[in-house]
Amino acid sequence: MASRTAWITAAIIIIIIIGAVAYYYSGKKGGATTTASPTTTAPPATTSPQTTQPTTTAPPTTSPKTTTTQAAPPKPVLTGNVEKDIVAIGKYLAYHGIHEAKFSVASAGDPNSVMRVYAIVEAAYRLNKILEKNGVDFRIKITTNFRRGGGDKLAQDFETAFQANKNPDIMANSYKWIARFAEEGYILDITPYVEKYQSFINEFYPSLLKAVEWKGKYYGIPQDTEARPLYWRTDVAACIKEKTGTDILANLYDKVKTGQVTWHEVYKYAELAVKTGCSKWGVLHRKGSAHPDLIQFIFAFGGQLEDPKTGKLVVDVPAVYKWLYVEWKMAREGLIPKDMMSWDWAKQIHPAVVCGKTLIWIGGTWHWTEWQTKPYCKGRPLTAEEVKKYFYYTLFPAGDHGDKPVTLSQPFVWMIASNAGKDNKEYNKYKDVYHMIAFLLVVKASDPDLIAIHSIISAHLPVTKKAAELINDKTWVQKLANLQIELSPEVKNAIADIVKKTVNEINVEFLANASKMLEYTKLTPMHPLYPRLANIFRDAVNYVLLGEMTPDKAVQYIISKVKADPELSKAVEIKGEIPKNWQFP
Amino acid sequence: MSLVSRLRLRRRRVEKPTALHDVETIPRRRTTLILALALGIAGLPLILLYLILILSSFANHMLSGPDIFTAKYSLQNWRLLFEGKLEPAAVPLYTFRDLLVIILNTFIVAGGVAVVVVVASTLAGYAFSRMRFRGRRGLMEFLILLHAFPGVALLIAVYAIYVWTLKSIPQSMLTSYQFLYTILARASLEIPMSIWLMKGFFDKIPWEVEWSALVDGASRIKTWWRILLPQVKPGIAALAIFAFLAGWEDLIYVHVFLYVAGNIKTLATFIEEAIGKIETAYLPIAAAAGTLYLLPTLLFFIFTQKTLLETMGGGVKG
Amino acid sequence: MNKSRLGTILFFLSPALALVLVFYIIPLILAIYIGFTPLRDWNLKAYLGKFTTQSYQYLFYLLTHDPDVSKVVKTTIVFTTVTLVVNVLGGLALALATFFMEERVSLTYRSLWLLPRLTPVAVYSLLWYYFFLGDASGTLNSLLLRLGVIDHPVSWGTDPSLQPEGSWLILIVVNGFVGVSFGMIIFYSALKSIPREHIIAARIDGATTLQLIRRVMLPQIRWHLVYVTIWQLLSLLTTFAHIFLLTEWGVVDRWWGTTWALYVFNEAFTTGEQGVAAAAATILVAIGAVLGIISLRLLGFKKMMPEPRGEL
Structure with missing residues (x-):
């Protein structure tokens, strides 16, 4: 009897809710349809600042005082010249009584990567200087939010915050989010701006520009990138040379580059290292995920992950099979630990690499400085000289003879929120102009010296040719080391310590060499379902390493997992078959 | 007495x-x-x-x-x-966090949750214990079954409501509204269980005490306020502690309504950030933060044992 | 008279019910509704108006085709039942043991066992992660190596020859240590509230400790057993915070360490599909509510909710 009352209560509540939802949507219909096209999105939440505006819009009568002799400036249009454009925008907004624009920038990473937000601060400083020089009464203000750790959490929080209009205006994050954000209309389509700034955009490496394109439109500007070299321990190699007479490292970089040394040879070298007792392991790699380091195997065996024509994801069976076979074989022979995928970073992986318990480490450029700052071996970090002494690096070798070596990049990119400038006066009226300012900030943040500074202190690779040239310019680097460069006091202060610690010849030389690898770089697909596919790959790698599955079983497993997921099976093409007469090693 | x-x-x-x-x-x-x-x-x-x-x-x-x-x-x-730093000393650049503000924020949320839970459940607990009304048993059953719904899924909807209500909030009140919303939303998760506990508390008080007051012509509300509340003080204290702990350790609500929507941090989000990506995290700081985080809760538990026992003992008696 | 009585009842009930309604029941219904929308990437404006059953179709297809689902189902059943038993009986045992102790010692132990509940999930999981680490530096391995029980480190949760039991054991241990404290606190205080005279009387009659527990103590805390059992059952069906980190960090096998709640939420969150998450939650809540009602009936909830006596 009592529970009957409960049922009635529940029923009434449900009816009320359904009614409320229905009412909400009947009223919202108009609003809901306009959001379908991303570029015209006018977030309804911005109506609240607007309603408070009338009191503050009174001042316009005061602004003409300063510009009485001039006619009203025309609505600014981007021309491709930063100085001209910002002055035009500044004059226009100042004429309409707006003398300040606020923007927020957010990013994430290791503390070394703070330039991911400070570049925008510096850009605002430089733009403000131009405005000052031209006597325009208009300034840009930046608030920053730099988070420790990966960008994924930041990106998810960006989505969440966007609903409440509390998202950052400008964000530096991995390019992989562009597809999702563009589809949802969260970020600005900057194609029209980019068309005006052709010479600016031509500075960037073409391969990286692919990372900011989605369905033929530009949604971002590259911020930094990296390469994933194969690191070789020189002490282990020397030991092998002493015991067997084989000099692995002799001209190795070029041998890898020309495809003379492939994974077949790598296998033999790893075997030598373990058999001679020169190192405990032959090869170590990332734990817990196949993306992005291990995905290089697919490219190295000439495979692909995405069909450029259909835009579908691809499971390239021959390449995937060969990759899994290499891992399986190496684990069986004790060259890779069977439980590699569950090793601990701080207690197993880093110490084993830094203390020389392996011949090869499949790592990334950032490890070069990470080893110099964190105490992974014998309770202290290595010095730059030691890192140079112990680690040789090459591209990720080709799979078979006839394949090409590769490396893989996951560029960070500047993205401009589609509501950028939302915290400013009369946002709805001057939306376009605020968007232009955000774009100009990103353009200025891509000044060669800012990119170069970021690259050096965080061991990422430069994204423009001019920045790369600057890194090779010894006198400039020397000036940077002494902090004798033009920077705003705020930014200079923020990075002073790290500059002292990381700007030295060895690191700069490493960067210059690693930059050359970008010629071979590949990107993983931007496809929204790619993370799910990568998770399946990860499980398969784990199974073959553990010996729970043979490589062909694991390939079957991948296919069955893809087919079990209705969304994934629609988005993925399975190509090719397990090769029959393939020999490894 | x-x-x-x-x-x-x-x-x-x-x-x-x-x-x-x-x-x-x-x-x-x-x-x-x-x-x-x-x-x-x-x-x-x-x-x-x-x-x-x-x-x-x-x-x-x-x-x-x-x-x-x-x-x-x-x-x-x-x-x-x-000093609010998340990195080892060898790293020359730090991620700064103002620990004092963070602790203060944590206290605001936890304290707010405690107040809301205590007020709401001392009122409702009394009704469920002392008053006869239709659907009393069904409602009690319903309250415990609410727990079957995973908080993560609830969050999306609670956030949707937040977004809709945001339009009517003036910009200047936004931060206080965020705190208020977080506190109310988090407190509501605790209320069903607290009503159960509080009801048990009222059950323990003999009827005779209340009758004498009611016979003298006092209203129920007056009786509740003057006669019964002083007698369930230990229960109120214990309930406050439970609710305080719930607010103290909350991560998902605080993360979304304060951290994401306003960059307001609490200890729980601080620790979340300190561990962050385990690949590069400097874990000893996380260990220190974890220990620091434990201290107040542990002290609360030890110093309030007596009152706590009273709640639990009486709390869940039918 | 009647009107003022209604007013009084509303005065007492409305704050709590209003809060529960606005922040619990309405969101709950809204979440069920979201399960029927294609909501993704938090995009409330674009998707909330569209009705679809694709999330349910998706889940159904996945559950009937995924080769790993049978592992997930087995894990869920074993994990939920065993952990439930451990939590309830363990909590009871802890409560009884601390009850018979001197207060000062008892308080120390209760505080110790309460620690896992007070620790942030990430820190707590981190400690267990290093405890079970499959390297010689793992806490358990280093201890056993030193004692000479094993001669090489064991990967407790990932070595294929130890699965699925190894993974299950880790999940149960990690969740069990958190779970027992809930029962412990409630049972202990319930035991404390049993009038002292009953216990002393039984002692004088010559009852042994076991008889005392069975005849005097357990009957008096029957209600608490019901409450804790149901509360824990519902918790175990829906929570996955610890399990998520343990599988993510790779200390347990990916699929032998995944429960149904984790499975669907992982599926939904790697690609940001809140619609699927809500649909999964709806199915979970349906299962949970049915199990909860059954247990309430089985355990005799009605008898434990007597009508208030002297309503004036």
Whole structure:
């Protein structure tokens, strides 16, 4: 009897809710349809600042005082010249009584990567200087939010915050989010701006520009990138040379580059290292995920992950099979630990690499400085000289003879929120102009010296040719080391310590060499379902390493997992078959 | 004075002699020893884990085993923590966090949740205990079954409501609104359980006390306020502690409504960030933050044992 | 008279019910509704108006085709039942043991066992992660190596020859240590609230400790057993915070360490599909509510909710 009352209560509540939802949507219909096209999105939440505006819009009568002799400036249009454009925008907004624009920038990473937000601060400083020089009464203000750790959490929080209009205006994050954000209309389509700034955009490496394109439109500007070299321990190699007479490292970089040394040879070298007792392991790699380091195997065996024509994801069976076979074989022979995928970073992986318990480490450029700052071996970090002494690096070798070596990049990119400038006066009226300012900030943040500074202190690779040239310019680097460069006091202060610690010849030389690898770089697909596919790959790698599955079983497993997921099976093409007469090693 | 406290006094009087001549026939000391040993063995992993946690907060890397004898210990992690830094000293650049503000925020949320929960559930607990109305039993059942809904899924909807209400909030009130919303939303999760506990508390008070007041012509609300509330003070205290802890340790609501929507941090989100990506995290700081996080809650528990017992004991009696 | 009585009842009930309604029941219904929308990437504006059953179709297809689902189902059943038993009986045992102890020792032990509940999930999981680490530096391995029980480190949760039991054991241990404290606190205080005279009387009649527990103590805390059992059952069915980190960090096998709640939420969150998450939650809540009602009936909830006596 009592529970009957409960049922009635529940029923009434449900009816009320359904009614409320229905009412909400009947009223919202108009609003809901306009959001379908991303570029015209006018977030309804911005109506609240607007309603408070009338009191503050009174001042316009005061602004003409300063510009009485001039006619009203025309609505600014981007021309491709930063100085001209910002002055035009500044004059226009100042004429309409707006003398300040606020923007927020957010990013994430290791503390070394703070330039991911400070570049925008510096850009605002430089733009403000131009405005000052031209006597325009208009300034840009930046608030920053730099988070420790990966960008994924930041990106998810960006989505969440966007609903409440509390998202950052400008964000530096991995390019992989562009597809999702563009589809949802969260970020600005900057194609029209980019068309005006052709010479600016031509500075960037073409391969990286692919990372900011989605369905033929530009949604971002590259911020930094990296390469994933194969690191070789020189002490282990020397030991092998002493015991067997084989000099692995002799001209190795070029041998890898020309495809003379492939994974077949790598296998033999790893075997030598373990058999001679020169190192405990032959090869170590990332734990817990196949993306992005291990995905290089697919490219190295000439495979692909995405069909450029259909835009579908691809499971390239021959390449995937060969990759899994290499891992399986190496684990069986004790060259890779069977439980590699569950090793601990701080207690197993880093110490084993830094203390020389392996011949090869499949790592990334950032490890070069990470080893110099964190105490992974014998309770202290290595010095730059030691890192140079112990680690040789090459591209990720080709799979078979006839394949090409590769490396893989996951560029960070500047993205401009589609509501950028939302915290400013009369946002709805001057939306376009605020968007232009955000774009100009990103353009200025891509000044060669800012990119170069970021690259050096965080061991990422430069994204423009001019920045790369600057890194090779010894006198400039020397000036940077002494902090004798033009920077705003705020930014200079923020990075002073790290500059002292990381700007030295060895690191700069490493960067210059690693930059050359970008010629071979590949990107993983931007496809929204790619993370799910990568998770399946990860499980398969784990199974073959553990010996729970043979490589062909694991390939079957991948296919069955893809087919079990209705969304994934629609988005993925399975190509090719397990090769029959393939020999490894 | 009141019946309950007189009863309690009497019980205490009964207890005293038992300590001298043990009526319970088994010497307590021996029982304690045997049980302590058994529980000690069962709890060995816990002792080990928390020993490691506390030692790690002083060490130069996260400890896990024999390395507790070889690690270098110092106060450095704690110093860094209080300076709001998340990195080891070797890293020349820090991620700054203002720990004091963070602790203050945590207290605001936890305190707010405690107040809301106590007010709402002392009122409702009384009704469920003392008043006859239709659907009383069904409602009680419904309240416990609410727990079957996973908080993560609830969050999306709570956030949707937040977004819709945001339009009517003036910009200047936004931060207070965020705090208010977080507190109310988080408190609501605690209310069903608290009503259950509070009802049990009221159940323990003899009817005679209330009757005499009602016969004298006082209204129920007055009786509740004047006569009953003073008698459930221990319950209120205990409830406040439970609710405070819930607010203190909340991560998902705080993360979305304060951290994401306003960059307002609490200790829980701070620790989340400190561990962040385990690949690159400097874990000893996380260990220190974790220890710091435990302290207030543990102190609360120890100092409020007595009142806590009262809640639980009476709390869930039918 | 009647009107003012209604007013009084509303005065007492409305704050709590209003809060529960606005922040619990309405969101709950809204979440069920979201399960029927294609909501993704938090995009409330774009998707909330569209009705679809694709999330349910998706889940159904996945559950009937995924080769790993049978592992997930087995894990869920074993994990939920065993952990439930451990939590309830363990909590009871702890409560009884601390009850018979001297207060000061008892308080120390109760505080110790309460620690896991007070620790942030990430820190707690981190400690267990290093405890079970499959390297010689893992806490358990280093201890056993030193004692000479094993001669090489064991990967407790990932070594294929130890699965699925190894993974299950880790999940149960990690969740069990958190779970027992809930029962412990409630049972302990319930035991404390049993009038002292009953216990002393039984002792004088010559009852042994076991008889005392069975005849005097357990009957008096029956309600609490019901409450804790149901509360824990519902918790175990829906929570996955610890399990998520343990599988993510790779200390347990990916699929033998995944429960149904984790499975669907992982599926939904790697690609940001809140619609699927809500649909999964709806199915979970349906299962949970049915199990909860059954247990309430089985355990005799009605008898434990007597009508208030002297309503004036």
